[in-house]
Amino acid sequence: MKSISPLSLVHQKGKFGDHEDVEEKNLLRITEIKDVSIFQIVKFKNSKIENKIEVDNLPLPSSLKSSSNSNTRILWLGPNNWLVVSSILDLMITEKKKFDDQDFAITDLSYSRTIIELEGKQTDEVLKKGCPLNINEFKKGDCANSVYNGITITIDFISDDPKKVRIFGLRSFGESLYHSITDASLEFGYMGN
Numbered sequence: 001m002k003s004i005s006p007l008s009l010v011h012q013k014g015k016f017g018d019h020e021d022v023e024e025k026n027l028l029r030i031t032e033i034k035d036v037s038i039f040q041i042v043k044f045k046n047s048k049i050e051n052k053i054e055v056d057n058l059p060l061p062s063s064l065k066s067s068s069n070s071n072t073r074i075l076w077l078g079p080n081n082w083l084v085v086s087s088i089l090d091l092m093i094t095e096k097k098k099f100d101d102q103d104f105a106i107t108d109l110s111y112s113r114t115i116i117e118l119e120g121k122q123t124d125e126v127l128k129k130g131c132p133l134n135i136n137e138f139k140k141g142d143c144a145n146s147v148y149n150g151i152t153i154t155i156d157f158i159s160d161d162p163k164k165v166r167i168f169g170l171r172s173f174g175e176s177l178y179h180s181i182t183d184a185s186l187e188f189g190y191m192g193n
Contacts (some may be wrong), residue, residue, distance in 0.1 A: 019189030028120035114174030
């Protein structure tokens, strides 16, 4: 079975918006992140296990933080709740052995999420157009749950220089989220990758 990316019918490559007098290096870049493993780890309330467990040699991060290596990012979603995103497609299968079913629930979300990566100097301005968070307070390694134009999202702050974030939304809202972000990016000019 071949997987179809959530944005396969709408994501376009090329330059869009007010890009005529903007150097290519100064354009926003919008990329769909696909072909990754995504799973959620939830620790049950009655669990006595300490959060010393690692996934792909990464600790489970604390409140509003992420941890990462070259293959994997782990985002804190809420108390005892983490989202793992990895280019290692069988990571959930190999790592699941570390988790006791009496203490943790592991759920594969690989085909239920849309991931849009936004990179460039105007990234914060695009986020501010649809997200009520005080974006200026967030730095590399932070993450937060919020909304973007009424669509529930998770934002992963990947880098400060260049400014880069990943925006996660439910697959069913993926096209609407994409159109909201690209529309907010038009005034700055953007490149679809």
